Each structure stands twice: as structure tokens, then as C-alpha cells.
Amino acid sequence: MYSESSQDEQSTETAGISKAVTGIKGLDEILMGGLPAGSLTLINGGPGTGKTILGSEFIYRGAIESEPGIILSFEEKAESLKNNALTLGWDFRKLEKENKLSIIQARIDPQAVLSGKFDFSGLLAIIDSEAARINAKRILIDGQDVILRLLDDLVKERNELQSFKNWLDDNQITTVITIKKYSGDFNRYEFLDYLCDCVIQLDQRVHNQIATRRLRVLKCRGSDFGRNEYPFAIYLNGVQIIPVTTASLQHNGLGESVSSGIEKLDELLAGGYRRNSCNLISGTSGTGKTTLVCSFVSSICQKGEKALYIDFEESQKAVVMGMRSPGINLQDHINNGLLKFHPVMPEALGVEEHLVRVFHLIEEFNPGFLVVDAISACRRMGDKHAAFDYILRLINYCKQRGITTLLTNLADNEREGREITGIDLSSVIDTVILLRNVEFQGRLNRLLLILKSRARAHSSQCHLFKITDNGIKIGGVYSGAESRG
Structure with a gap:
């Protein structure tokens, strides 16, 4: 606590x-x-x-x-x-x-x-x-x-x-x-x-x-x-x-559904994300992880709810400008006091100082939603154990406060099929969405698969999706032959 x-x-x-x-x-x-x-x-x-x-x-x-x-x-x-x-x-x-x-x-x-x-x-x-x-x-x-x-x-x-x-x-x-x-x-x-x-x-x-x-x-x-x-x-x-060993598992269960900001994704998730849940979006570089997360952030801010965005890889300005291309306006939510960015280099501080600063921001800003982009960068806080320590304690703290978390993870092609978070945290994740790029007949296709969604009858099929100038559009089931580079 x-x-x-x-x-x-x-x-x-x-x-x-x-x-x-x-x-x-x-x-x-x-x-x-x-x-x-x-x-x-x-x-x-x-x-x-x-x-x-x-x-x-x-x-x-x-x-x-x-x-x-x-x-x-x-x-x-x-x-x-x-x-x-x-x-x-x-x-x-x-x-x-x-x-x-x-x-x-x-x-x-x-x-x-x-x-x-x-x-x-x-x-x-x-x-x-x-x-x-x-x-x-x-x-x-x-x-x-x-x-x-x-x-x-x-x-x-x-x-x-x-x-x-x-x-x-x-x-x-x-x-x-x-x-x-x-x-x-x-x-x-x-x-x-x-x-x-x-x-x-x-x-x-x-x-x-x-x-x-x-x-x-x-x-x-x-x-x-x-x-x-x-x-x-x-x-x-x-x-x-923040005593690690005294942290108790006293958080509440999963809450009501909250829209992902993408109607088709809500359908595939059997209602959207759950409040007080921890959700992971994993994929290799360029698969659309940040765009998917920002679609959700924009959606909940439009409803008057607050979000804290921890970014270990890009500045606030870079993310805001990058999201203009798919038609996602984050600047208005920042101006309205509903969205706060916390960009920081992982190697700048140790785990404890990172946690102390984030916990202070949470207590001060009181968000209902938190984004970490990306947990794979947390290894730069020291090693794999440091990344595990940081994310696990952050998730537990958020769940105790009823905060819904969205995490992104930069996956490694060579590690495909192994532990999905890269830091042995799969068991505490409630929903896992995998994003992939697949080359077929000279074209690069983006694929989305819901690997798990706790207590939900979610889709188990791969769906095509596109990033357009009006957001993410999810299409039908992918049935083409795959060619892995």
C-alpha cells in the first residue's frame, strides 16, 4: 500500500x-x-x-x-x-x-x-x-x-x-x-x-x-x-x-464493460474491456499498438474520464503529432485536463523512484485509466527482474484503486509463441490482444487476434485490420496463406 x-x-x-x-x-x-x-x-x-x-x-x-x-x-x-x-x-x-x-x-x-x-x-x-x-x-x-x-x-x-x-x-x-x-x-x-x-x-x-x-x-x-x-x-x-512483500491482494474483481473506442473490437471482446482489468496489446514494431491504445484513450476522454499515459519510448509531442494521421485528436483532451502524459526514459531512474513518481501522479491526477507504452522498455530499468517488479507492483496498485490499465509490449519475432509479455507476467493479464504483420501476395496485412479475455466469450479468430485516416477499421476473418519473413 x-x-x-x-x-x-x-x-x-x-x-x-x-x-x-x-x-x-x-x-x-x-x-x-x-x-x-x-x-x-x-x-x-x-x-x-x-x-x-x-x-x-x-x-x-x-x-x-x-x-x-x-x-x-x-x-x-x-x-x-x-x-x-x-x-x-x-x-x-x-x-x-x-x-x-x-x-x-x-x-x-x-x-x-x-x-x-x-x-x-x-x-x-x-x-x-x-x-x-x-x-x-x-x-x-x-x-x-x-x-x-x-x-x-x-x-x-x-x-x-x-x-x-x-x-x-x-x-x-x-x-x-x-x-x-x-x-x-x-x-x-x-x-x-x-x-x-x-x-x-x-x-x-x-x-x-x-x-x-x-x-x-x-x-x-x-x-x-x-x-x-x-x-x-x-x-x-x-x-x-513501498514494501514489496507487504502488498496484499485485496483488489476488487473485474467491473462493467467499457468500450475500446472501436465498435468491431468491442464485438470481438464480447463487450469491450472490463473496468479494473489489466489489458495487454502485444506485437512487433509497426503493427499498430500505440494507435490501438490511443483509440481507447481518446474514447474514454470524450466521455469525460481521465487517463494517465506513461510513455517510455516517445515524447508527448511525438505521440500527439503521430496520432493526427489516423484522425485521433489527443491535444484537446490534454487541454481539457482529461489526459496527462508522463514521458520518461526507463534507465533514468531505478524501479523504486519510477514507482514513487507514478504513484504520486496517480494520487494527484486521480485517473480511471492508465497506459504504459511499452512494458518491454522496462528492462532498461536494470534487467528482466526489474521490469517484472515495476509492472507487477504497478498493476497491483492500480487494481487496488480500481484503475483500468492498458499495456503495450514490443514483441520479438524470434520469441513468438513464448511467454507473451516478455517478463513473465502473463498470469496477471486479463486480456491479451496480439497484433501481427503478415505478407501475402505482395501485400502487408495487419492481423488482430484476441489470445485471451478473462471471463469473456471472446472471438478466437484472426481478423484483418487497417489504420485509416479515420481511425482503426477491423475487417473480416483472415484466411490467406502466411509468409513469414
Whole structure:
């Protein structure tokens, strides 16, 4: 599910364990309610994995729901934190004025640390004073490894952290600390894994030149939690996580018929497409896939319904101009706000970022119909598994919202007769229409065959069709001999 966790109550109880709701999309679902309230949580990961943003969002979501918070930063300046937060729509300055947030920029004298004159008592006194002033319920200590590295003594590090943990236990303030973790440095802060009640590990990997951030909960004391790795993205207003394994099959069944925009095709489909269905149009290049899809899009927009068109191969302008030849006017529907294009290169983003952006568009635009042209291009998001992951999760999300989907697939002549989607998704497709070009007696004939249409007594014969200057015209049954080039 892609919905922000309910914040009607910022503190919840799961199996007797009090939880602090993070308010971060998907994270509360993974944590079965939130972080352990009044406890210490560790977020570790390498540079650029999102540690500061994840911790800051925990503070921000609490502050706007009347749980004031403190950010103690060992690395970033306070002004830098505030400016960076604004890029995500978080107004830290406003929260400070309302006494819902306090940002402390820790200035540590390295000489005092090296001489052995430094301990955490001074910082704890500052935190204690600010916590009392704003009645803080949450604390983020960002970049604690900076001071630990200055101590350069494992015994001192553990003693100082234990004293800090004791203070937290006495004050029962839900606290998150962030630590950088480098390769070859894996066990340096291993003791923190045992000291903290919850440990969240972030990383960033590059596969086929596409970077993906991932989150994994290593432990959450006293509570169940999702144990898998979860890809996530940072987009618009914060961290966006769409847990793959928690997606449930709770969508409704197929709905009423909706016209394909072509009368003869409706007849062959025994009524047209079904609402809340997933439909695939597959064929080699030049068989008319996009024209068939756009005929449907134009038809439903003429009835005042909205459609979102995701295009992985052409720009909006190219599609609109290309459809003028067969007499399909898409520009009017765009101007009327009934049709929205989302053209994007598949390799520009990872699966998670593609999904997050599309889900945001769907929530914002609220279409009843969605087109993906073409799913074969999704392999360029990384590999076949990435394409499968993207399309399957998109289909499930659309079905949960009652959105009818139309997909196109660029088929390969050499793969004819094999799995029809090219990414092993045939079982979740409700209707499959195959388009082919066949040469016969010196002419190229376009053929249409309905391979399947779930719960429908559809035609099982090949029909000729033409793309005219007035749309697609489907003719009679094809009976000529085939010549395959």
C-alpha cells in the first residue's frame, strides 16, 4: 500500500510494546507500528544513503503532530539543515518559532577530546535544558561517529554511549542516532547494535549503472518487523518506501464493460474491456499498438474520464503529432485536463523512484485509466527482474484503486509463441490482444487476434485490420496463406 501512516495517535501499542509512529511512508508498516517509544534507535549506512533525511523526517513528522523534537548535529550547520529541509517542504524555521523544534549545532574542540577533558555530560546538560524548554518527545543525534572517532578509544566510546543511554532511559525520550559505516569499518561500532533497541541499516548499490537505496531493519526489540531489504526513494516530501512483500491482494474483481473506442473490437471482446482489468496489446514494431491504445484513450476522454499515459519510448509531442494521421485528436483532451502524459526514459531512474513518481501522479491526477507504452522498455530499468517488479507492483496498485490499465509490449519475432509479455507476467493479464504483420501476395496485412479475455466469450479468430485516416477499421476473418519473413 502506498499511503502515509495514520498519525491520529503518534504513540501506539503493538503487542504491549509502545511505539512512536514515524509518519514515514512505508516505514511504520515495516516496523509494525513505528519505532520503540522511549528507546534508542540506530540508523547506520555509508555516505549518501539517506541517514540524515530519515532521522530528520522522524523529528519533523513528530513536530507537526505535537511531538516536539531536538536535532543535535555533529556535522551539518543548523542553517544548512534548515535549507536542506526546505527542499522537501519541511519548514524547520517555522517549527522553531513555535517551540516544536530545537536544532543544536555541536561544536567540539578536538584538543579537549584528545587531552581527555571531554565527556558527554556537557552535551547532555544542553539537551536536557532544551528538552525541558520545548517538552521534547523525540531526539535525533546526527553523525555521532564524529565525536566517537575523536575519542579514538573503544572503552571511552562505550562508556560515554552507555552514560547517554542511561540518560535516555531515565527521560524516556524516543531517540535516533546516525552513524556512518564504511567498507572495512563494519565492526567498529558493533556494540551499538546491542546497546540500541532498534537498528536500521541503509545502503546504496549500483546495478547496471542504476543506483538504488535500500533499507533493512536488523532488530526491533520486543516487536515483530519486516525482515527483508526494502528499496526506497527520497522524493518531493521525504522518504518513500513501498514494501514489496507487504502488498496484499485485496483488489476488487473485474467491473462493467467499457468500450475500446472501436465498435468491431468491442464485438470481438464480447463487450469491450472490463473496468479494473489489466489489458495487454502485444506485437512487433509497426503493427499498430500505440494507435490501438490511443483509440481507447481518446474514447474514454470524450466521455469525460481521465487517463494517465506513461510513455517510455516517445515524447508527448511525438505521440500527439503521430496520432493526427489516423484522425485521433489527443491535444484537446490534454487541454481539457482529461489526459496527462508522463514521458520518461526507463534507465533514468531505478524501479523504486519510477514507482514513487507514478504513484504520486496517480494520487494527484486521480485517473480511471492508465497506459504504459511499452512494458518491454522496462528492462532498461536494470534487467528482466526489474521490469517484472515495476509492472507487477504497478498493476497491483492500480487494481487496488480500481484503475483500468492498458499495456503495450514490443514483441520479438524470434520469441513468438513464448511467454507473451516478455517478463513473465502473463498470469496477471486479463486480456491479451496480439497484433501481427503478415505478407501475402505482395501485400502487408495487419492481423488482430484476441489470445485471451478473462471471463469473456471472446472471438478466437484472426481478423484483418487497417489504420485509416479515420481511425482503426477491423475487417473480416483472415484466411490467406502466411509468409513469414
